[in-house]
Amino acid sequence: METTFWIITVAVLWGGGTGLLIPRAAYRFSVPPEEPWRTACPAGHPFDGIGAGWLGRAHCTDGDTFGPSTPAIALVMTMVSAVLATVTGPRPELLVWLLLAPIAVLLATVDFAVHRLPDVVTLPLAAFALVGLGGAALVPGAGGSWETALLGSLTLGTCSFVLFLINPSGFGFGDVKLAPALGAVLGWYGWGILLIGTFAGYLLGALYGVGLILARRAGRKSSIPFAPFLVAGALVGILLGSAYSR
Numbered sequence: 001m002e003t004t005f006w007i008i009t010v011a012v013l014w015g016g017g018t019g020l021l022i023p024r025a026a027y028r029f030s031v032p033p034e035e036p037w038r039t040a041c042p043a044g045h046p047f048d049g050i051g052a053g054w055l056g057r058a059h060c061t062d063g064d065t066f067g068p069s070t071p072a073i074a075l076v077m078t079m080v081s082a083v084l085a086t087v088t089g090p091r092p093e094l095l096v097w098l099l100l101a102p103i104a105v106l107l108a109t110v111d112f113a114v115h116r117l118p119d120v121v122t123l124p125l126a127a128f129a130l131v132g133l134g135g136a137a138l139v140p141g142a143g144g145s146w147e148t149a150l151l152g153s154l155t156l157g158t159c160s161f162v163l164f165l166i167n168p169s170g171f172g173f174g175d176v177k178l179a180p181a182l183g184a185v186l187g188w189y190g191w192g193i194l195l196i197g198t199f200a201g202y203l204l205g206a207l208y209g210v211g212l213i214l215a216r217r218a219g220r221k222s223s224i225p226f227a228p229f230l231v232a233g234a235l236v237g238i239l240l241g242s243a244y245s246r
Contacts (some may be wrong), residue, residue, distance in 0.1 A: 003057045011098060015081025017103040019074030023058035025106055027067030029051035029121075041066045064076040066108055077105055080235065087243040093188065094140035097238060099183065100125075104235075107178065115225050116172030126153055126180035132222035133188055143245040144188035152187015152194045153180040175226050189210045189241025197237020198230075205229035 009157040024047070039053070040046055041060035047053030058067045080101050103125060107117055130150060136200040137146040160179035164171050178191045205226050213217035 003090055005131075006240070008049055008082055009092070010175045011081040011085035011094075012078055014075040014098055015079070016074050018231075019069060019077030019105070020057060021055060022073045022077065022102060022106050022109065023067035023070045024056055025054055026055065026109040026113065029106075029110045029118045030067075030116075032114060033116060055101075061107065068113070073109065076223050077102060080105070083239065084235075084242075087239050091141055091143050091242075092136035093133065093142060093144060096129065096136055097185075098233065100129060100181075101134060104231045108225075108231050111174070111225040111227040115172070115223060116226055117172075117178055118173075119177065122174060122177040122181070123179070126157070127186055129153075129184040133184060143242060145190070146188070148190055148194075149184045149188040153184035154193070156180065156183025156186070156194065156198065161203040169221070169223070172223070172226065173232060178227055178230065182230055183235055186237045188246060189237070193237045193241040193244075196240060197233045199233070201230040201233025229246075 006069070007221040028047075031038060041062075043062065043063050043064050045060035045064060047056065047060055058070050059065045081098055084097045084101065085094060106242070107121060111117055130146075130153060133144070133149045134146050136142050139153060149176060155177070157180035160171070160176045160195060164173055164176045182197070182201075183194065186194040205224065208216065209222075209224050212222070212224065213220065218224070
């Protein structure tokens with residue numbers, strides 16, 4: 001019981017801390033595909049911080065704030081990290097989930113803003129997930145399988161690419177590049193969780209689209225940011241897989 005308490009406490013601190021850093025990166029990435037990443041705040045002031053200005057709070061050298069709401073992002077990250085820690089418990093894959101969570105929230109935030117997923121984040125994400133899960137599989141007490149994670153990554157990536165070829169206007173290529181990473185984390189807990197998590201993502205996206213149409217804020221052919229719902233579906237799958245494999 002005491003171990004679980006400290007794990008959740010560390011996860012909450014991790015979520016809140018990383019959540020404070022996401023808005024800056026999200027703002028810098030939130031540009032149309034043909035434009036370079038932002039190098040200054042809306043007022044034109046350069047970024048402070050480290051890592052060429054990518055790491056730091058969402059304010060510039062003049063003190064102006066920018067980007068998505070920092071309290072909202074920090075709250076989301078705190079809640080996601082706490083839930084992951086509570087359900088997964090002291091398993092080695094929890095470290096992988098906590099490391100992937102800020103990246104997933106960053107991608108969802110950028111996609112909501114400009115309907116774009118930056119390649120510099122999505123392309124290495126699947127490799128990062130598979131390497132992390134490969135390490136977790138070597139530690140006693142792991143709750144999943146690295147082999148099904150690999151197969152899930154390949155399967156979901158392939159299926160998403162085929163879906164893109166069939167309907168490129170309804171499924172963006174950025175989502176195709178995100179799919180292998182989602183397939184890896186869902187496949188970790190088996191094929192059933194892969195199907196459930198994928199279905200949950202599509203269902204949430206469909207419900208969001210229908211809601212926009214009913215509110216007359218979009219038409220049937222309007223594009224929607226799909227990555228946030230795919231990520232949410234993956235979270236559902238992880239939580240179900242963690243709970244079921246206990």
